[in-house]
Amino acid sequence: MRQLAALAAILLTAIACEGGNKPSLGDAAATPGGTLVIASAGEPDVLFPPLTATITGRQITELVYDHLADLGNSLNTVGDADFKPHLAKSWAWSPDSLSIQFHLDPAAKWHDGVPVRASDVAFTYAIYKDTANASPLAPLIADIDSVTAPDSLTAVFWFNKRSPLQFFEATNPMVIIPEHALHGIRGQTLRTAPFARAPIGSGRYRFVEWNPGSSVEIAADRANYLGRPNLNRVIWTIAPDPNVAFTRLIGGEADFLEQLTPPELSQLATHNDIRVVLLPGLEYNFIQFNLRDPKNAARPHDVLGDRGVRRALTMAVDRSRIVQSVYDSLAAPALGPTVRAYPTTDTTLQEIPYSPDDARRLLDSLGWRVTGADSIRRRNGHPLEFTLTVPGSSKNRVNMAVIIQDQLKQVGAKLNIDKLDYAAFITRETQRKFDAMMGGWHVDASPAGIRQTWGSAGARAGGSNYGSYTNAAFDAQVDSALSSMTLDDRRARFKRAYQTIIDDAPAIWLAEPKSAVAINHRIHTPALRPDSWWSSIGEWWVPPAERIARDSVNPRR
Amino acid sequence: MARYLLGRLLQVAVVVVLVATITFFLIHLAPGDPFAEAVANPDVTEKVRAHWREAYGLDRPLPEQYVKYVASIARGDLGWSFSAQRPVADELRDKLPNTMFLMALALLGSFAVGIGAAVLQVMKPGSLTDRVIGGLSLFLFSLPEFWLALMMIFLAYRFPIFHIPIGGMIDSTAHSSLGLGGRIADVARHAVLPVATLTLILSAVVARYQRAALLDVLPAEYVKTARAKGVPERTIVRHHALRNALLPTISLFGLAFPALLTGAVYVEKVFSWPGMGQVIINSIGSRDYPLLMASVIVGSIVVALGSLLADLLYMVADPRLAYDR
Numbered sequence: 018m019r020q021l022a023a024l025a026a027i028l029l030t031a032i033a034c035e036g037g038n039k040p041s042l043g044d045a046a047a048t049p050g051g052t053l054v055i056a057s058a059g060e061p062d063v064l065f066p067p068l069t070a071t072i073t074g075r076q077i078t079e080l081v082y083d084h085l086a087d088l089g090n091s092l093n094t095v096g097d098a099d100f101k102p103h104l105a106k107s108w109a110w111s112p113d114s115l116s117i118q119f120h121l122d123p124a125a126k127w128h129d130g131v132p133v134r135a136s137d138v139a140f141t142y143a144i145y146k147d148t149a150n151a152s153p154l155a156p157l158i159a160d161i162d163s164v165t166a167p168d169s170l171t172a173v174f175w176f177n178k179r180s181p182l183q184f185f186e187a188t189n190p191m192v193i194i195p196e197h198a199l200h201g202i203r204g205q206t207l208r209t210a211p212f213a214r215a216p217i218g219s220g221r222y223r224f225v226e227w228n229p230g231s232s233v234e235i236a237a238d239r240a241n242y243l244g245r246p247n248l249n250r251v252i253w254t255i256a257p258d259p260n261v262a263f264t265r266l267i268g269g270e271a272d273f274l275e276q277l278t279p280p281e282l283s284q285l286a287t288h289n290d291i292r293v294v295l296l297p298g299l300e301y302n303f304i305q306f307n308l309r310d311p312k313n314a315a316r317p318h319d320v321l322g323d324r325g326v327r328r329a330l331t332m333a334v335d336r337s338r339i340v341q342s343v344y345d346s347l348a349a350p351a352l353g354p355t356v357r358a359y360p361t362t363d364t365t366l367q368e369i370p371y372s373p374d375d376a377r378r379l380l381d382s383l384g385w386r387v388t389g390a391d392s393i394r395r396r397n398g399h400p401l402e403f404t405l406t407v408p409g410s411s412k413n414r415v416n417m418a419v420i421i422q423d424q425l426k427q428v429g430a431k432l433n434i435d436k437l438d439y440a441a442f443i444t445r446e447t448q449r450k451f452d453a454m455m456g457g458w459h460v461d462a463s464p465a466g467i468r469q470t471w472g473s474a475g476a477r478a479g480g481s482n483y484g485s486y487t488n489a490a491f492d493a494q495v496d497s498a499l500s501s502m503t504l505d506d507r508r509a510r511f512k513r514a515y516q517t518i519i520d521d522a523p524a525i526w527l528a529e530p531k532s533a534v535a536i537n538h539r540i541h542t543p544a545l546r547p548d549s550w551w552s553s554i555g556e557w558w559v560p561p562a563e564r565i566a567r568d569s570v571n572p573r574r
Numbered sequence: 575m576a577r578y579l580l581g582r583l584l585q586v587a588v589v590v591v592l593v594a595t596i597t598f599f600l601i602h603l604a605p606g607d608p609f610a611e612a613v614a615n616p617d618v619t620e621k622v623r624a625h626w627r628e629a630y631g632l633d634r635p636l637p638e639q640y641v642k643y644v645a646s647i648a649r650g651d652l653g654w655s656f657s658a659q660r661p662v663a664d665e666l667r668d669k670l671p672n673t674m675f676l677m678a679l680a681l682l683g684s685f686a687v688g689i690g691a692a693v694l695q696v697m698k699p700g701s702l703t704d705r706v707i708g709g710l711s712l713f714l715f716s717l718p719e720f721w722l723a724l725m726m727i728f729l730a731y732r733f734p735i736f737h738i739p740i741g742g743m744i745d746s747t748a749h750s751s752l753g754l755g756g757r758i759a760d761v762a763r764h765a766v767l768p769v770a771t772l773t774l775i776l777s778a779v780v781a782r783y784q785r786a787a788l789l790d791v792l793p794a795e796y797v798k799t800a801r802a803k804g805v806p807e808r809t810i811v812r813h814h815a816l817r818n819a820l821l822p823t824i825s826l827f828g829l830a831f832p833a834l835l836t837g838a839v840y841v842e843k844v845f846s847w848p849g850m851g852q853v854i855i856n857s858i859g860s861r862d863y864p865l866l867m868a869s870v871i872v873g874s875i876v877v878a879l880g881s882l883l884a885d886l887l888y889m890v891a892d893p894r895l896a897y898d899r
């Protein structure tokens with residue numbers, strides 16, 4: 018009880034703090050300084066943006082390098098209305114909207130002093146796009162035909178079709194990399210080049226050092242064209258064990274920790290020097306049903322291929338209780354294959370309601386009846402039984418599976434839980450050798466990924482729609498939503514698409530976790546962007562009166 | 575002697591090849607994919623994944639992959655780590671010394687503490703000292719490494735008297751600005767808890783072995799003679815009995831290498847120590863075949879050489895064995 022009260026108190030504080038501290042930028046700008054230490058669970062893989070796959074790597078590279086323009090906190094990816102100039106001071110659309118001219122800031126320089134030029138932008142596009150480099154980000158810029166540099170400060174993006182996401186595609190997946198530092202290096206050698214572990218960017222922070230397995234440090238670029246950032250240094254200290262990471266935070270060795278768990282939040286209630294910020298989550302998890310027979314994909318699944326059975330199973334699951342039990346207040350029941358952080362998500366979607374009685378009636382009507390002493394329903398001698406594959410590495414998903422097993426038992430369905438290590442889980446998933454699996458998607462700022470995850474395009478071999486759900490109406494509704502040019506219209510069209518898939522129940526939408534981060538009170542921040550809290554680090558500051566010993570250590574040159 | 579050494583080194587080579595071959599096939603046959611993380615990203619298309627598999631030769635039949643792997647090892651090329659995105663040799667060069675550093679300190683510490691404790695115990699067998707040390711060593715012996723490591727963190731956090739760091743190998747905020755002495759001291763401070771964890775558990779084993787061996791030797795005739803001559807008990811135990819009672823403990827020295835290596839896996843994880851323990855855990859989880867293979871090869875070499883070292887020490891402690899070779 019005391020724990021719950023403590024958690025409630027800290028969450029109230031967190032919500033109050035969600036918008037960040039009000040910056041007194043005058044003070045900060047007058048006396049920049051301070052060190053931010055981030056306790057990070059993982060080491061970066063490589064600091065070469067086209068190949069970076071880890072979240073820590075992305076955080077570092079997005080501070081060392083620059084986007085042409087920055088997406089605002091609204092996460093509205095339609096058009097360019099919610100984008101702010103960054104490396105590009107301005108831009109102009111062609112009359113037919115098939116090209117965008119970006120005008121670079123003439124003061125922008127690489128950290129080695131060489132000016133940033135339009136040829137760097139064209140080079141960047143070529144590196145991301147080159148199939149020899151196999152950049153995981155290449156599919157995100159598929160609609161860009163080419164990038165040209167008519168003069169040293171103008172880069173023109175040419176598109177193969179008009180879409181509401183053109184500007185997002187041109188500015189979000191890619192950060193601009195220096196041509197002169199990579200001259201003559203191509204393909205596999207890009208990975209092995211020293212540059213890939215000691216980057217030269219144009220961002221407000223420059224790379225300092227990487228101690229393998231221990232830490233990565235970046236430092237303020239004092240002469241940066243966008244102005245000197247407030248903090249002197251940002252250090253990622255690597256702690257693969259969550260207990261060590263958390264102890265570093267509460268012991269004062271670290272200033273920032275993300276992905277807090279409910280028990281950690283409770284403990285933080287007694288630490289007045291740490292505040293918690295809750296950010297809207299960009300992740301949702303679910304039980305995905307395999308609609309095809311795992312042994313013969315040409316046939317529908319003998320139990321889960323039936324829409325009525327799937328709806329009945331969904332009715333039998335009390336999602337609110339599950340979310341409350343597993344996540345406490347750190348998640349909300351998922352709405353569908355989307356997240357509330359998207360401005361295109363309508364939160365008035367009609368969910369399949371929790372009703373075990375209706376579930377029993379529906380199963381009865383479909384011919385699934387309890388005939389034996391084991392209370393398991395059968396139809397033509399075939400039991401209402403299936404196996405749920407769960408990644409053992411996720412404690413939350415395992416806990417949810419156990420509760421769901423009990424809830425399904427109440428309506429006469431037998432659920433077996435198969436716990437696998439993550440790599441084995443992924444193999445089973447991609448080979449589609451499962452009845453149902455406990456999945457989750459972390460989405461990026463644009464909802465366009467839904468075509469791959471739930472559309473017919475992803476249902477084919479090699480796609481990411483592992484349950485093989487197909488519905489032509491859903492595909493058409495998603496296409497129409499993604500091609501809509503206004504936010505309200507886009508939201509209305511997405512609502513129709515989401516409602517279609519919710520009604521078809523190819524999955525039980527479980528939880529939409531929020532992102533809880535803990536920050537030392539010493540560190541002051543503006544409002545954090547939901548999909549990338551680190552994007553505003555240049556504006557974070559430590560007031561001189563609150564500085565501690567490590568804040569006065571100067572970065573190594 | 576040289577012939578004996580050559581023969582043992584050949585044995586080491588055979589053991590390493592066998593271990594590497596078995597591991598190669600087991601890890602490749604286990605379900606999973608080095609690109610599992612990428613698979614979880616819907617933006618990474620099957621085309622891109624297929625390109626990666628082709629680039630790393632993972633689309634080839636397993637025997638062909640094995641032959642290519644053996645050929646590359648023969649050329650001294652340990653391959654490319656998928657998870658660390660760098661040559662495996664570079665990853666080992668950074669991480670292996672850190673683990674060897676921990677192991678060396680723990681090995682020295684545990685044998686010094688264990689032998690010292692046993693000597694104290696046998697001075698007066700059955701005394702309070704003997705019973706307290708015996709109980710303590712049994713307690714430590716029965717503790718899992720990870721639990722003791724977590725307790726160490728708890729104690730260091732609750733009682734920050736000496737400001738012992740609770741994780742990592744360096745103070746990331748200050749290390750680079752320190753002089754050489756400061757850097758060494760920084761690493762030493764960070765090594766206190768992991769070394770103490772490994773040392774305490776192994777020293778308990780050593781103490782129990784050594785006590786039993788000393789008690790076997792103390793009734794011997796030469797000890798009785800020394801006592802009859804009036805040699806002090808401390809000198810008898812240290813100078814007469816201990817050397818003869820060291821042989822079983824030297825056997826333990828050889829066995830300590832695999833125990834320390836597996837212990838280091840847990841301890842490095844808990845203390846975020848950037849060594850081979852973390853490399854092994856990560857490479858298994860991410861199915862990073864080249865990195866895991868190299869870790870297994872290095873591990874088996876360390877264990878086999880440890881066993882060889884124990885045999886050589888055996889000969890130093892009992893020169894009669896050397897003449898038998």
